[in-house]
Amino acid sequence: MRELKLRNETRNLFIAGVSLVKMASPMQKAFCVLEFNKCRSVITVQRRFRQFYNQEPPNANNIRRWHRMFEETGCLCNGKTSGRPRVSEENVERIRRTYERSPRKSIYEGSRELQMPQKTVWRVLRKRLKMKPYVIQLVQQLKQEDYGKRMNYATFMQESMEDETMADRLSFSDESTFHISGKVNRYNSRIWGSEKPSTVIEHERDSAKVNVFCAISSRKLYGPFFFSERSVT
Numbered sequence: 001m002r003e004l005k006l007r008n009e010t011r012n013l014f015i016a017g018v019s020l021v022k023m024a025s026p027m028q029k030a031f032c033v034l035e036f037n038k039c040r041s042v043i044t045v046q047r048r049f050r051q052f053y054n055q056e057p058p059n060a061n062n063i064r065r066w067h068r069m070f071e072e073t074g075c076l077c078n079g080k081t082s083g084r085p086r087v088s089e090e091n092v093e094r095i096r097r098t099y100e101r102s103p104r105k106s107i108y109e110g111s112r113e114l115q116m117p118q119k120t121v122w123r124v125l126r127k128r129l130k131m132k133p134y135v136i137q138l139v140q141q142l143k144q145e146d147y148g149k150r151m152n153y154a155t156f157m158q159e160s161m162e163d164e165t166m167a168d169r170l171s172f173s174d175e176s177t178f179h180i181s182g183k184v185n186r187y188n189s190r191i192w193g194s195e196k197p198s199t200v201i202e203h204e205r206d207s208a209k210v211n212v213f214c215a216i217s218s219r220k221l222y223g224p225f226f227f228s229e230r231s232v233t
Contacts, residue, residue: 031052033076046060091120098113103192132193133190136191167218168217171215175214177212178209178211
């Protein structure tokens, strides 16, 4: 019983200690923001805070949050704002003009050019300007006569699969081209816009490249084979 009572008293002191933690004043928040902007080290800021104010410093999350808030809004105020947007209309217009002029620009590139945090640029593009990052997709151009050929081939394959030995006689192949001179990876490219764009990608023809061919059937794997010619078909 005595041990239980001691534990309860310790718990009450802990709870009371938490409830009596003093909130950081605006001056102390400003001190943390300025020091963090100088050294970019939370531990150094806490050490300097302890030396200057002779009290326990704020935790690392609060220091980073205050610094991020000051960068995005220019203010360390709490509570409800006056209703004005966090990012000024002037900066929103700068971001809009930048991505209308260069819709393929990445968030990182836009952040460096505009001298704004990446999160701010992304939030303005998505929330304020209602723009989306569209992925480039390559599709095969179909001519009018190709649609009938596709239907005839699909019908032929459907009828052929009634033969039980047909699957064993099928081979599936594919090839991929690796450009030695370098080529933009469309999977890492985005086009920012409010509507889905319809764009044409120009590329250099007959540039130095290597083709890789591979095929597979129900019995074995063929390849891979490497060719320096334009195509293996």
